[in-house]
Amino acid sequence: MDMKVAKKKLGLKEKYRTMTRDLGWEPSYHSKDELFPYVGYEGIKIHDWDKWEDPFRLTMDAYWKYQAEKERKFYAIIDAHAQNNGHLNLTDARYLSALKIFLQAISPGEYAAHRGFARVGREFPGVGPQVACQMQAIDEIRHAQTQVHAMSNYNRYYNGFHAFADQRDRIWYTSVARSFFDDSMSAGPFEFMIAIGFSFEYVLTNLLFVPFMSGAAYNGDMATVTFGFSAQSDEARHMTLGLEVIKFILEQDPDNLPIVQNWIDKWFWRGFRVLGLVSTMMDYMLPKRVMSWREAWEIYGVENGGALFKDLARYGITPPKGWDDAGKAIDHMSHQFMLGLYQWSFGTAFHAWIPSDDDMRWLSAKYPDTFDTYYRPRWEHIKKMAAAGTPFKNYGLAKLCQTCQLPCVFTEPDDPTLTCHRETDYKEHKYHFCSDGCQHVFENEPEKYIQAWLPMPQLFQDPVNGDLGEWMKWVSLLDGKDNGDYADSEDKKNFEVWRGLATTNQ
Amino acid sequence: MSTVFIALQANEETRPIIEAIEIDNPAAVVNRQPAMVKIDAEGSLVIRKATIEEQLGRSFDLQELHINLITLTGHVEEDDDSLTLSWNS
Numbered sequence: 001m002d003m004k005v006a007k008k009k010l011g012l013k014e015k016y017r018t019m020t021r022d023l024g025w026e027p028s029y030h031s032k033d034e035l036f037p038y039v040g041y042e043g044i045k046i047h048d049w050d051k052w053e054d055p056f057r058l059t060m061d062a063y064w065k066y067q068a069e070k071e072r073k074f075y076a077i078i079d080a081h082a083q084n085n086g087h088l089n090l091t092d093a094r095y096l097s098a099l100k101i102f103l104q105a106i107s108p109g110e111y112a113a114h115r116g117f118a119r120v121g122r123e124f125p126g127v128g129p130q131v132a133c134q135m136q137a138i139d140e141i142r143h144a145q146t147q148v149h150a151m152s153n154y155n156r157y158y159n160g161f162h163a164f165a166d167q168r169d170r171i172w173y174t175s176v177a178r179s180f181f182d183d184s185m186s187a188g189p190f191e192f193m194i195a196i197g198f199s200f201e202y203v204l205t206n207l208l209f210v211p212f213m214s215g216a217a218y219n220g221d222m223a224t225v226t227f228g229f230s231a232q233s234d235e236a237r238h239m240t241l242g243l244e245v246i247k248f249i250l251e252q253d254p255d256n257l258p259i260v261q262n263w264i265d266k267w268f269w270r271g272f273r274v275l276g277l278v279s280t281m282m283d284y285m286l287p288k289r290v291m292s293w294r295e296a297w298e299i300y301g302v303e304n305g306g307a308l309f310k311d312l313a314r315y316g317i318t319p320p321k322g323w324d325d326a327g328k329a330i331d332h333m334s335h336q337f338m339l340g341l342y343q344w345s346f347g348t349a350f351h352a353w354i355p356s357d358d359d360m361r362w363l364s365a366k367y368p369d370t371f372d373t374y375y376r377p378r379w380e381h382i383k384k385m386a387a388a389g390t391p392f393k394n395y396g397l398a399k400l401c402q403t404c405q406l407p408c409v410f411t412e413p414d415d416p417t418l419t420c421h422r423e424t425d426y427k428e429h430k431y432h433f434c435s436d437g438c439q440h441v442f443e444n445e446p447e448k449y450i451q452a453w454l455p456m457p458q459l460f461q462d463p464v465n466g467d468l469g470e471w472m473k474w475v476s477l478l479d480g481k482d483n484g485d486y487a488d489s490e491d492k493k494n495f496e497v498w499r500g501l502a503t504t505n506q
Numbered sequence: 507m508s509t510v511f512i513a514l515q516a517n518e519e520t521r522p523i524i525e526a527i528e529i530d531n532p533a534a535v536v537n538r539q540p541a542m543v544k545i546d547a548e549g550s551l552v553i554r555k556a557t558i559e560e561q562l563g564r565s566f567d568l569q570e571l572h573i574n575l576i577t578l579t580g581h582v583e584e585d586d587d588s589l590t591l592s593w594n595s
Contacts, residue, residue, distance in 0.1 A: 012586045055582035066572045217541040236575045307508030
């Protein structure tokens with residue numbers, strides 16, 4: 001009788017070496033320079049690609065196995081959500097504004113990240129980063145698809161979900177996230193990795209996903225908890241890749257330090273501006289709040305970011321240039337943003353609203369140094385205007401920052417009563433900025449940013465030609481349905497009726 | 507020392523993993539939040555395969571952690587038997 005001999009399994013390190021490093025080869029038909037033409041022009045010097053370490057040592061076979069399991073878990077819950085009228089379990093339909101912003105601005109960003117990683121995976125000469133970037137490229141397209149799929153369940157019942165692809169390209173506020181990703185994708189491969197892999201994934205992504213998922217969990221949105229968790233299980237790997245990239249580049253050559261530091265300064269500030277929208281979600285849009293933006297910043301910004309930069313100090317890296325200005329903005333930004341979203345709500349494919357007395361009590365408690373002094377009086381005034389039948393609407397066009405593309409609604413870092421505005425003259429034109437950070441980014445690469453597509457100048461070109469109704473058609477915004485104050489919306493009316501039907505026998 | 511952390515989804519699969527982390531890192535602080543558990547530790551945190559297997563009652567591949575992982579921080583050092591998170595300063 002034959003004895004069954006157990007096959008010796010490869011250890012993790014051996015398996016990684018066999019199934020990753022051994023996939024590479026030395027080219028013989030073409031030179032390496034011809035094969036990887038973009039790897040040198042940014043000035044980053046790499047002497048030995050084999051020094052690249054993937055701390056998780058994930059190989060492609062294990063990757064497919066675990067990703068398949070994540071998908072199965074995801075679809076089991078999405079099906080249950082759809083089959084059980086999951087949308088009626090929400091705390092309140094106000095919550096959906098956060099989801100609409102996510103679908104219009106963030107999910108297309110996942111798709112952009114997919115394209116970016118597919119590209120840099122091709123452009124790096126080392127096998128380690130090629131495999132890691134390939135996995136991340138597949139992760140990112142999975143995120144875009146599962147998010148669109150999960151939120152399509154809400155599109156059956158609520159407004160504002162129907163035209164996210166048009167709105168990604170055309171509506172004004174999504175250009176903030178779009179320009180961020182376009183900026184990274186049109187940079188060189190190393191800058192892309194520092195932009196998305198390190199600055200966005202490692203330094204800032206916790207501030208986006210962790211509160212967003214917890215927010216969904218607190219507010220009864222099973223679909224979003226599920227896509228959030230499914231995506232986030234990949235993020236830990238992305239973050240580890242981001243940290244690995246920066247260590248690898250810095251250890252390869254001391255000349256790389258100033259280039260990398262400059263990218264960290266730039267991409268921290270770009271990312272901080274994009275994620276500012278999350279602050280409105282945490283402080284205003286969640287009917288049942290998780291923690292304030294200030295509290296999230298303390299945990300994931302100050303504490304975690306502080307530990308990271310302390311650790312990287314051994315390479316000579318210093319905290320990003322805008323770090324202190326970011327800290328000063330924390331107690332103000334969600335209020336300044338939300339006041340902007342409210343006054344321009346005729347032009348947004350989601351609803352804004354005036355915070356209730358309860359909401360304002362919470363905001364006072366969370367922002368004791370700023371809310372009652374600077375923001376409550378404005379909301380109280382706006383509330384009076386709405387009660388008098390003359391709601392405050394700003395039909396003027398916002399002045400946009402040439403770099404981050406947000407309206408210039410922020411105040412000076414050291415004076416919350418003075419609007420922050422910077423300008424630079426370049427080649428006979430004047431360019432406007434919301435902050436020192438954005439002005440610095442422009443002045444380092446003016447030829448790049450003067451080409452930026454900005455939604456406000458587009459308003460005066462074909463096919464819109466300055467007509468608001470034509471603009472709404474062009475951005476697929478249904479006036480009176482998708483936009484305006486939540487208090488007067490179809491979403492509010494329908495949610496209340498449907499919830500009533502679900503909990504009574506009428 | 508700086509703090510490292512790991513956050514896992516709160517579900518039946520992670521319950522024994524979290525118990526194992528508590529056994530191996532007695533000084534770690536476990537924060538239970540809706541749908542997620544975040545574990546903070548000063549300086550470093552270790553996750554051991556053998557301890558998880560004892561809690562779980564079956565064999566466990568450390569890479570299964572990926573399925574329920576939400577986020578982590580610090581440098582990652584992983585081999586067949588353990589995964590360690592740490593900061594150098």
